[in-house]
Amino acid sequence: MVLFPVVQAGGRAYEPAPWTRDRSKVQRRINRWRLKRWFDRQAEAFALSKARVKEDDDADWECTDMLGRGAFGMVGQWSKYDSRGNVVDTIAIKQADIDTYREVAADGSPTLPWEALIMRGLAQNGCNNSTELRGLKFYTAESPMKWRYYLEYYKYGSLHNLVESYKDWNRRHPGRPERIPEAFIWQALHGLALAAYHMWTVRFDDIVIPGRDPYVLHLDLKHENVLLGDPRPDRTKMQYPTLKVGDWGMAEYTSRDDPNNSRKYRNYGTIIWMPPVWLELAAQSPGNVRISLQHRACDLASGRQYLRPDDHGFVQRAAR
Template sequence: MARIGLTHLDEPDFNPERYLVDYDPANFHPRKVGKDLNQQWYDARKHRGAFGGKVESEVFMLRDLHFEEDPDHDAEWGPVRLLGAGAYGRVGLWQKRNAKNVLIDELALKESILVRGADVKRTEGSKINQDRPRLLKEAVIQHDLNVKDERAAPHLRRYKFVSDHRSNKEGRYRMYLEFCPHGSLDHLRRLYRAWDHYLPEVFVWHVFHRLAISCEALRDQPPAESLAIELDKFSSIWDDQDDEALICLHMDMKPQNVLLGYEPEDPEENDYPEPKLSDFGLSEYTGPSDDRNPLFYWWRGTTAYKATEQISYGAHWVTPPNGAMVRTHDDRKRRLDYKRAKHMQRVYNQANYAGDVSFDHSLNVYGVGTTMYAVATLAKDRRLMRIRAKHYKKYRQNGNHQISKVRTKLPGVYSSRLRELIRRCIDPDPSNRPSQLELMDATRKGLRVAEDRALRAREKHHAETGGSPDEIPPPLPSEKLYYHDHEINNLPQGPAGFKPLMDDFNYLIRDEFVNPDIPRLKLPAAKYRKFPDSWNKPKANWRTLYSKTNREYLWFRPVN
């Protein structure tokens, strides 16, 4: 699939005169069907459920985009479908087409709502709020990463705050992002789990290396002029900012936050979608003299993917894995359990800024490790929490580790090199995890070895099947990644034997964010035959799914 538009040429302007959209009651209302929007187009999109199942989502999709400075040019952008929604906002796909109805540009709009009275200290930051009202710290950090390495995160094309109040006390933060057409890594791994197949090892190494590249951008010193660096939060930052060794903590790495972009433009590089780390809403710049570390960072993240030092793993053991103080007993010599030791650790680190726990770049490395653990094992989110060592004796038996090894349901699926590197990344002791340099080198070498092994397997198969020595051996079926649209429907059920779950229907078929314009998903009949046939349809039939790709050329406004 070819990349659309000139996404990489856009740069956000963080000047308030450029990103603040002044209050106008008209901005709050959606465009009118039959006047601004073609009635036939609207009915067709509603029939497919493209705008989600909630009124708020439809209103979000039908409002003006406010991407272009010229209102006439901005009016040429039309909504396509809802990509996601959560507690903090929504994401939707917009496209721009020319007079011949040919797609010329596209973007993903991420919008979060500011309600009156909301505490914006964390999301905007004190430094930002003084000079740049209503500027999201998340947007600044993502732009910083784009500047350091375009491969690290989806490109932030523009940023706006659309005011819904004369004093800007209410409104909508809007981030206009590069669109990643192949969804999330989590969606792909769920598909492969449903079909009882493991992902090709070359692709797994490809993801691993791309996350290492994202980690490199997080570890590198941010631009000195970055608006997301809150110097007032550092107790003893030096005049030379480089001496502080600032890093960015992502604090919410997981497969859901890794998006799959377009394939490389050079077909000889590889034909896999490019993974990109996304969602920097919980991210923060920190350093050795950051007064907020760890006090303000314990809670950030998704529980199943939090690093062991964030959850005070082993805080009540004789030798805590994270190198913290020993808290086997309280002041009255009573034996402590995990919950009380964890509480004591948090209280101590809150009262003592130079506490015994602090979060550094190894937290990012752990996030890469847990993400890759989920990708390699195809396990449910909380599996690592469930199987990790619960007591010190088991921890010692595992070789001072929370798990003995990275296991898959089928033996021999992945190389020991891959499994051991994942295990090292999720070591409970931050000092034992790979350094950033090690991570880059190990993933680069692992990818190269996996590609060489795949090439040798091609050549062997080509020779055994009587192929001409002058021909280039084609890729083997085992190398193919089924990620485009729902081509996985053509993949026979595999031998992995994962248990069929009701959640498979809810997430892969009945979810309101399933792409309505591609062939509907058909879960393996033999595996899911015990479930009611009605589960293969959206609840209450509020939308219609089709067996063929949508070929309609109707657009939201009349063409010519």
């Protein structure tokens, strides 16, 4: 059962959205987005394009922010406005080129990407600590073909944003330092543990993996990829944001006996967040996931992030 609609989009991915006729609004937003180092012409074309959430409501949707960019795609925030200018819905749209190795059938037609299949599988498995996929579209008129993932938007940001906000407060108020509440850290660790449990127990019936006890590996688990969702409605829980593991673009379904583990995956991920065994090129296992989760919890407790994600000098030294 597919929990989200999959649609082949007509037209091109970068068709300008109706709101871009307001040139002053466009210029204000572009000036703001250009402060991000990674914002370039392609990101601009993406931000100014139609959302295509539904083909008949493009006039209501506007890109209001650009959230990030990685090796496999970029993500923007789109908001839907009513006739009075009020925001009535917000989503995150991720655009990525099709993976011709994993996402194209023998006849050349696109197959569902692993990123979407894993999110669907985790949702079917009862996981509440993974990002939610609302829809999926592919653009065959583009070269290479492109996917657009329509994702639930998480207004509280990520663990990275949370730690940085506390660091910024403490820099500006050295006499009144604040710590992330211990109760939230325990709840966060519990949420991450639940995500790891579902990654261990989820099954994909149509996929045969060598060996026994297959599992999902995220392969790029870091602060920026752990988002903060709304608190759970269950009043027996503390009303802190719910952790949502996101960006499953590098994720794989594998086992300890899979010959691709770790030969195929050795270059996946962000090197400064890799567990030690991964740097030694041993097989990835759920134990490596636990190490990554422990790092996230320790950094929350200390209010520090020991390495900058954009420290390319360190990355090059570690790679050597």
